[in-house]
Amino acid sequence: MSDPALVARHLRRELEGDPPAVLVADADLAVQPGKFTAIVGPSGCGKSSLLYLLGLIDRPTGGQLLFDGRDLAQASGDERARIRLEHFGFVFQFHFLLPEFTAFENVMLPLRRLGRLSLREAEARANQLLGDVGLAEKGWKLPEKLSGGERQRVAIARALANNPRLVLGDEPTGNLDSVNSARVVELFRDLAHQQGRAVVCVTHDMGIADLADIRVSMLDGRVVEVREQAPRT
Amino acid sequence: MLGRLSLLLHIASRHILVRRRQTGVAVGGVAVGVGFFLAVSALMVGSQSDFVKQLIDVAPHIIISDELRSPTPQPALREFAGGAVDIHGYRVRNEVRGLKDWQRILASANAIPGAIGSPSLSGAVTLRLGGRDEPLGIVGVEPGIEAKVSNIADKLRYGSLDNLEKVQGGIIIGEELGQRLGRGMGDIVPATSSNGTTKSLRIVGLVKKGNSQLGSSTGYMLLREAQSLLGRPFIINRIGVKLADPYDAERVAGTLEARYGYKAQSWQERSADFLSLLLTRNVIMYTVVSAILLVASFGIYTAVSNSVADKRRDIAILRSMGFSEGDLQLVFVLEGMALALVGVLVGWMLGWVLMNILGGLEFHIGGDVQHIPLDRSPRQYLIAAGASLASGVFASWLPARKASRVDPVDILRGAV
Numbered sequence A: 001m002s003d004p005a006l007v008a009r010h011l012r013r014e015l016e017g018d019p020p021a022v023l024v025a026d027a028d029l030a031v032q033p034g035k036f037t038a039i040v041g042p043s044g045c046g047k048s049s050l051l052y053l054l055g056l057i058d059r060p061t062g063g064q065l066l067f068d069g070r071d072l073a074q075a076s077g078d079e080r081a082r083i084r085l086e087h088f089g090f091v092f093q094f095h096f097l098l099p100e101f102t103a104f105e106n107v108m109l110p111l112r113r114l115g116r117l118s119l120r121e122a123e124a125r126a127n128q129l130l131g132d133v134g135l136a137e138k139g140w141k142l143p144e145k146l147s148g149g150e151r152q153r154v155a156i157a158r159a160l161a162n163n164p165r166l167v168l169g170d171e172p173t174g175n176l177d178s179v180n181s182a183r184v185v186e187l188f189r190d191l192a193h194q195q196g197r198a199v200v201c202v203t204h205d206m207g208i209a210d211l212a213d214i215r216v217s218m219l220d221g222r223v224v225e226v227r228e229q230a231p232r233t
Numbered sequence B: 001m002l003g004r005l006s007l008l009l010h011i012a013s014r015h016i017l018v019r020r021r022q023t024g025v026a027v028g029g030v031a032v033g034v035g036f037f038l039a040v041s042a043l044m045v046g047s048q049s050d051f052v053k054q055l056i057d058v059a060p061h062i063i064i065s066d067e068l069r070s071p072t073p074q075p076a077l078r079e080f081a082g083g084a085v086d087i088h089g090y091r092v093r094n095e096v097r098g099l100k101d102w103q104r105i106l107a108s109a110n111a112i113p114g115a116i117g118s119p120s121l122s123g124a125v126t127l128r129l130g131g132r133d134e135p136l137g138i139v140g141v142e143p144g145i146e147a148k149v150s151n152i153a154d155k156l157r158y159g160s161l162d163n164l165e166k167v168q169g170g171i172i173i174g175e176e177l178g179q180r181l182g183r184g185m186g187d188i189v190p191a192t193s194s195n196g197t198t199k200s201l202r203i204v205g206l207v208k209k210g211n212s213q214l215g216s217s218t219g220y221m222l223l224r225e226a227q228s229l230l231g232r233p234f235i236i237n238r239i240g241v242k243l244a245d246p247y248d249a250e251r252v253a254g255t256l257e258a259r260y261g262y263k264a265q266s267w268q269e270r271s272a273d274f275l276s277l278l279l280t281r282n283v284i285m286y287t288v289v290s291a292i293l294l295v296a297s298f299g300i301y302t303a304v305s306n307s308v309a310d311k312r313r314d315i316a317i318l319r320s321m322g323f324s325e326g327d328l329q330l331v332f333v334l335e336g337m338a339l340a341l342v343g344v345l346v347g348w349m350l351g352w353v354l355m356n357i358l359g360g361l362e363f364h365i366g367g368d369v370q371h372i373p374l375d376r377s378p379r380q381y382l383i384a385a386g387a388s389l390a391s392g393v394f395a396s397w398l399p400a401r402k403a404s405r406v407d408p409v410d411i412l413r414g415a416v
Ligand SMILES: Nc1ncnc2c1ncn2[C@@H]1O[C@H](COP(=O)(O)OP(=O)(O)OP(=O)(O)O)[C@@H](O)[C@H]1O
Pocket: A015, A021, A023, A041, A042, A043, A044, A045, A046, A047, A048, A049, A050, B413
């Protein structure tokens, strides 16, 4: 197995209080590239909290988070933002597109912020990403004119804009019907298997969890089991 | 870097464009502030520079006279300097003997680049006409030089300064005095000085009415003739100096006074009371303007604050995408700046219109059609723009900071 994309060691997240509320307790986890990892567990067990820590959106109160051999737990906000921009892509349960920007412009946002491509190249890439999720014709639409499934696919295209090594989803199918849900899951599996990205997905849906390569089970803020599953189709 | 800025500006402008009403209010506030600032300051600065120009031009920039600021120290005090000697109640003999060594003073005034000194002798005579005595102050000048130093030549209704050299015993008096005496151009008036010399003078020029300084009781003569009439040959008691830069007068006057001991009065000193009045006017104006800008910045503050409150979700999304805290802060500062900038542009137009309305007003004063003096220099436009942009940045800074502090986790978790 290749080097993990991201390693969490004793990752901890507490909220101040007396006694402090423990959202994530000493989580140990290695996120593998080319694998689709599902995080499952009962509601309120800390799945989202762990995902935000892994995605550098939230800061742990203890432990280490190793990326490229560096501990990012205590890195500066700007540095963490930079790594999110270059290497991480997020998809949330609610599509979270900027409402004033068209689908195409939403996909352009991370491309323009990173500024690695010329405007032309960026536009070509945005169009291609939208085409990949089957929305080549709808890029000019504002999010409010798109269906829920279409919005989520735009969000996925946007998450992939800068060609991230990690794709993180917090119940990305939670709001979709079964057809759309299956499409998104298929996309995510491709991201891992075809494109070699590390994909981590929080889900309630056991059907999705069964399709994952690695299944991480949580309970009361703890990672209680990390199980590799046989590949399925 | 430029790409980042244009992207953040793009986001900011979308936010602004969506919130039309608030944007309108904020832009309107700035525009009204800028517009009225331009109108008011054009009025204030315009009338002020008009007024100061008159103050400056009415007489030479510096007048060196044969007075001393303080009496020369008494010999006893000089002798026992630092000793326990004090003298009270002595009488100061005015040194009215004219400027000693005036050629040297004149030479050093002329040595200043761009400066011209004009020597003159003033004194008092009495005009005796049909049993009536009319006191008249006369000033003896070198017409060629005086013309360069004062604007007396422009103030003549009839005749010219050169006539003094052409006509023996020529004098230039005020129009009013001429009327009072019943004398006009070319008429003769007999003048008697305090030492008894009497001379017949011929009127070769009349100064326009309504000129307070050269009013009814001053006459201009040739220096030589004034010296002989007043019985003070070769003496002068005043040097008027005109400088290239009038605002340098105070300093130059100080140097000259320090060097020669004679009182050298700058136009600023001469009109200190007016100048302090102007200062008060300026303080009032800038207070009003600051208040206007403050109100304008409230509008911007409200608009940006509401925008931040509205866009918390978008802030969280952008943060999760990899935008930094600084990016988000800049987005909202740019919103404030954009509001201010649009406000400035609209305000410029408003101010321009207001100035044209003011400038178009006509007043009929003393037979002339007069316009309000307005200062339309680009400086005012730049000041207004600078102050508005600064207040826009200032007003949006706090809400923008708040935006950068938004914790994406709270919003992503709680999002519905
Ligand atoms: N700001 C907070 N203050 C107090 N408790 C919090 C706060 N945020 C989260 N929690 C608690 O932390 C725990 C973990 O929350 P988290 O959102 O990670 O759960 P989850 O596993 O994602 O649940 P779900 O499946 O419902 O999304 C929950 O019990 C929640 O109530």
